[in-house]
Amino acid sequence: MKAVAPGNTILIIDDNTDTIRLLSTMVRDQGRVLFATSGAAGLELARLQRPQLILLDVEMQGMDGFAVNERIRQDPALRSSAVIFVTAQSSPEAEISCLDAGAVDFIPKPLNAAVVQARVRTHLRLQSALAALDELANQDGLTGLYNRRYFDRQLAAEFARHRRHQLPLGLALIDVDDFKLFNDRYGHQRGDACLEEVAESLRDGARRPGELAARYGGEEFVVLLPNTTPDAMVRYGDWLCRRIAALGIPHPSASAAPHVTASVGLYALIPSDGDTAPAMLHAADMALYAAKRAGRNRSVLAGGTVADMVA
Ligand SMILES: Nc1nc2c(ncn2[C@@H]2O[C@H](COP(=O)(O)OP(=O)(O)OP(=O)(O)O)[C@@H](O)[C@H]2O)c(=O)[nH]1
Secondary structure (H helix, E strand, C coil), X not given: CXXXXXXXXXXXXXXXXXXXXXXXXXXXXXXXXXXXXXXXXXXXXXXXXXXXXXXXXXXXXXXXXXXXXXXXXXXXXXXXXXXXXXXXXXXXXXXXXHHHCCCCEEEECCCCHHHHHHHHHHHHHHHHHHHHHHHHHCECCCXXXXXXXXXXXXXXXXXXXXXXXXXXXXXXXXXXXXXXXXXXXXXXXXXXHHHHHHHHHHHHCCCCCCCEEEEEECCEEEEEECCCCHHHHHHHXXXXXXXXXXXXXXXXXCCCCCECCEEEEEEXXXXXXXXXXXXXXXXXXXXXXXXXXXXXXXXXXXXXXXXXXXX
16 A cells, blocks of 8 residues: 655545545545535634645535635635535536636546546645745745744734734844944854854744744844743843853954844733734834843843843
8 A cells, every 4th residue: 555645635525425435545645634524614624734635526515615615715724725626517617617716626527536646646746846935935045034024924913813812922123233243354154154043043942832033134033922921021032142142153343242142122012903013013123222222232121121131
């Protein structure tokens, strides 16, 4: 028996259990196969399991395949799942309307095992290439952290979620101190290597679910900390400053210490109706500016106190 391809999940949504059984047998070598016997159950399962591919029956009782597909296309959590319609309607018009609805392909009934397998294999391959491209598009080329574009999208989503559930959302803006002087002294290449090391510290410090570190531009980074109180943010900022200083990267012309340090602007709030994500970034930026003015190598909480000077 062939091994199941790692990482691929295929969801079959069909109200006919015989068809489910038949399709499962045909595609079981190509991934983990899940099934649902109604549109509603299929949507719920898709949200939980995020399948790469959904084999969707068009003619179902209740919510038909087109209605299910419409919901999939509108749900940001499901949009990356590709839909292949499975239908007994094999006219050119039926095929065109399936593709026009946003499905990636169309499988006619009666099912032919070789055709089903070839189509599923092709679309799993395409899905995997798309996922790799998506990952690249969200990544910063130098550090491998997320980029600003991805961060801004995640911030907006987390902001809305924290407002809905009335939870505190934390944000840290991190800027390497006197970095122009570092570049001037050691050159751009060592400057880049320094940024990579700082990025690694940020990655280490953002490992809980939902935490996200990104390069915000140049020598500036940003970390999003879901469900984090102002007190915890101060502890995080203090830890981060110590961690970056402890890298021990020599920087004799820096003003705060003879090694590379960073200043950190912190902000945490439970968003209410008048608040916005850009205003939150602005508050963290003001705190970062205050940390720079106060002598660098420290974190400042917006609207709070200056954290202890880092050794
Ligand atoms: N090596 C390297 N340098 C960069 C990169 N992006 C931005 N820089 C440099 O980072 C420096 C930032 O300088 P400034 O904005 O003056 O800030 P600073 O010297 O860090 O001073 P303070 O922020 O006030 O502590 C500039 O010299 C940029 O050229 C990068 O990707 N690689």
